[in-house]
Amino acid sequence: MKKSIVLLITLLFISAISLLVFKNLSSGEIYLSSVNKEHNNTQVILLIKNAQEELLSYFSKDERYDSFISKKEELSLPFHIKGIDFSLTLSKYNKEININDFSLSDKKKKKLFLQKIEIIFNENNGEINIFKDVVNSYFLRYKITKENPIINSKQVNNIMSDYLQKTYRKEANELIEKIGFLPITFRESEKKQNNNIQYILCTLDFKINKQEYRSHFILDIEKKTNNTGVIDFAFTFK
Structure with a gap:
């Protein structure tokens, strides 16, 4: 019974994230049909920004973050929508x-x-x-x-x-x-340190018109590091 509940929670989580991704890819602003590399790069960055905002919004509720961290070490979600091969990988940012x-x-x-x-x-x-x-x-x-x-x-x-x-x-x-690195936990003050920083490591992979893209970044769910909630952003393409 317990395993069934865990599986159900996992499936619900995957469904929720899938809907967020589909919502972004289906919007008129994010339709990527151009074979122009520069245009595609601009559109992909816009797509990544939207995905970041949706993920931050989703995980901003404590129970969702806690459920994800407790049930999954890593979650990979592959999609194929509107001619775009898309993969989202999420895991807790946790370094010794x-x-x-x-x-x-x-x-x-x-x-x-x-x-x-x-x-x-x-x-x-x-x-x-x-x-x-x-x-x-x-x-x-x-x-x-x-x-x-x-x-x-x-x-x-x-x-x-x-x-x-x-x-x-x-x-x-x-x-x-x-x-x-954790920019917050090392800071010392008279108050008790906050060791429960909510960071999620994200990797987004795209393949559009035979062009491959990758972005990785860390979501600062509580936006304690900066007001965007995104740190360590990197974007590459082949």
């Missing part, structure tokens, strides 16, 4: 290491953080001392502080590239997957 915690000023919290990353690096055959040197150098060079934190994946990737160079490694995928 918040790179911004290197800016912690509370000594006890900083000590616990450093102990935590040392364990993670040891478990993944990483070189923690080199990593700490790379992070400290990057923070100093770009003046990264509590007030001016790491705010996107590109910055994290740059740090990891420096780390790979200094360790003469070609890859460190296990570690890279564990390192991210």
